[in-house]
Amino acid sequence: MLLIKKANINGTGTIADILIDENGKYKEISENITASDGTKVIEANSMMACPTFVNTHMHFDKAYTSYEQGRQSFGKENWISSTEETLEDAIFVMHERIRKYTPEDVARRAERAIRDCVMYGTTKLRSNIDISMLDPNLNAVKGLLLAKEATKDICDLQLVAFPQEGIYCDPGTDKLMEEAMEMGCDVVGGMPAAELLDEHARAHVDFVFDMAEKYHALIDMHIDQSKDMFDRSLEYTAWKTMERGWQGRVTGGHCTSITYQNQSHAIKVMKMLKNADVNICANTQTMAIMGIDQEPRTRGVTRIREMVDMGINVITAQDTICDGFHLYGTGDPLDYGLVGCYCAQYNTPETARIMWDMLTSRSARAFDPDAKYGIQIGNDADLNIVDAPSVHEAIRIRASRPYILRRGKVIAGFERKAAML
Secondary structure (H helix, E strand, C coil), X not given: CEEEEEXXXXXXXXXXXXXXXXXXXXXXXXXXXXXXXXXXXXXXXXXXXXXXXXXXXXCCCCXXXXXXXXXXXXXXXXXXXXXXXXXXXXXXXXXXXXXXXCHHHHHHHHHHHHHHHHHCCEEEEEEEEECCCCCCXXXXXXXXXXXXXXXXXXXXXXXXXXXXXXXXXXXXXXXXXXXHHHHCCCEEEECHHHCCCHXXXXXXXXXXXXXXXXXXXXXXXXXXXXXXXXXXHXXXXXXXXXXXXXXXXXXXXXXXXXXXXXXXXXXXXXXXXXXXXXXXXXXXXXXXXXXXXXXXXXXXXXXHHHHHHCCCCEECCCECCCECCECCCCCCHHHHHHHHHHXXXXXXXXXXXXXXXXXXXXXXXXXXXXXXXCCCCCCECCEEEECCCCHHHHHHHCCCEEEEEECCEXXXXXXXXXXXX
């Protein structure tokens, strides 16, 4: 057994001891628990004890590709990275790299990125995998399955079959999607904005729901990832969710076009999302590629505050680490959580708590709507000890996490150090 002494539970100021049993589950949470013989003890000394982070939107197949080749190979001289500045260019620049995938290459980079995420206290991860005719042998799926097996002792990893290039404008992808699900993907993804015609975008959404029903799978689509106010797959997805009875089992990633739509229409769509219980994943660091406009610049993120205020389950995630879309990214939820606070203009302790929940309990709800999560007796002891007195201070300093536990076992730790010399 393991006993954690004097922990600040969820940063609320409530100080308690936490006893974890031999099966890695919370056994007792109370004041002044006495350790029995053979029980290991961690002195939290009023550091926060919080459930481990949940990151539901990653692209591990692309991770760390930005450091492997320069733009010069794409005919652009004197540029030192393969990262591009706009979404459209980023998609294009990745095409050649995807064609060169091997299972071993993908597995090596993915495993590195997964371990980086775990090091910062994330033990539940969801990764999109590009499914397209650029990779007809599904080397990316094969590589992610290898990485999933290699990291199964440190995290729960869900794999999303993600048709980045579309389905109807990329003939053959429909069959590859079926094959990917048969190989072991867990979640059905989509990208209706990739289609060239509005009717094909709707058919794309229908295809995703049909496949999810066939495999009894969750849905996680990139939806309306554009600055085009006429991209309107989000409202159709909300309607389809209610029609198919898939409430709570659908997540929309990015959903940026709603920001550019007029207020009355946006309110209508947000009411539909609330009624359909659709999760919205706002990956705020996409400002780097979505917000390149003439002045006054837009931000290229969804309506975070309004959606939260309307009762929609809004979450956020890392999205990418060092690939053609994003030069940066560490896998640390407190990095992208801080960016999220700025984007949502969450500048009080109360609103910082909302962002913290987006990184934890709200994301857990999207990851598995039926699972138990959090520091409660009987739950799996997936726990971070965070060296900060409150969640807003933890976000501000991206605090150290000296103990990261999964199912009651210490698997990692992260320490942030600085010193005057």
